[in-house]
Amino acid sequence: FSDVVKKGCEDRMTATQVKAAVKSAVKDDDRRRAVMVFGLEESANEVVQEKVKDVLKVSCSTARLLVKDCHRVGAVRTGYARPVKATFHSNETAALALKCGKNLRGTRFSRVYISPDRTREEREERKGLVSQLREKIRSDPGQYHYISNGTVCSRERGPAHSPRTPASTSTPPSS
Numbered sequence: 637f638s639d640v641v642k643k644g645c646e647d648r649m650t651a652t653q654v655k656a657a658v659k660s661a662v663k664d665d666d667r668r669r670a671v672m673v674f675g676l677e678e679s680a681n682e683v684v685q686e687k688v689k690d691v692l693k694v695s696c697s698t699a700r701l702l703v704k705d706c707h708r709v710g711a712v713r714t715g716y717a718r719p720v721k722a723t724f725h726s727n728e729t730a731a732l733a734l735k736c737g738k739n740l741r742g743t744r745f746s747r748v749y750i751s752p753d754r755t756r757e758e759r760e761e762r763k764g765l766v767s768q769l770r771e772k773i774r775s776d777p778g779q780y781h782y783i784s785n786g787t788v789c790s791r792e793r794g795p796a797h798s799p800r801t802p803a804s805t806s807t808p809p810s811s
Contacts, residue, residue: 665727666723667752667753667754667755668727668730669704669723669724669725669726669727669729669730670721670722670723670724670730670753671721671722671724671730671733671734671750671751671752671753672709672719672720672721672722672750672751672752672753672754673688673691673719673720673721673722673748673749673750674717674719674748674749674750674751675717675745675747675748675749676688676691676717676719676720676745676748677717678708678717678718684706684707684708684720685703685705685706687720688703688706688720688722689703690745691740691745691748691750692733692736694739694740694743694744694745695733695736695737695738695739695740695743695745695750696732696733696736696739697739699732699736701724701729701732701733702724702725702729703722703723703724704723704724704725705722705723706720706721706722706723707720707721708720708721709721721753730752733750734750734751734752736750737749737750737751761786762783765783765786765787765788766783768788769781769782769783769788772788772790776790778793779791779792779793780792780793780794
């Protein structure tokens, strides 16, 4: 490392480039520590942080996730619940909140979804992937389709979800 520092760098960055790089890195770090909560009902004089805490208690019942900041995003429109941006103290906590989001199915928050805080470009890219996914589902309903690492993937469907049966139904021989 010291050899590299001694040699210097032929492609030196200007102060403006350094500022832009640092600003971009800070924004990325802030996004990693935040999630978006969609479908959370909006009411007058609400305490958004308490609503988000309730959602997180239901989804991650074993973990205690501390929310640093919460606020609604977007303009107020009647009949429309604005999404909530929830920021945590660390990106690990935000990742845990995302992972636990699937536990909201079948609860009183079954219409609430937790997703990463994405940039406008990431949202546009995701929108395109979702439309590709929907098209694949329509064209080939026999396969299981999903999005992974920025691509639409397909695989054979697993066995139907049926109640588990015991491995052996025979009774042990009596002596």
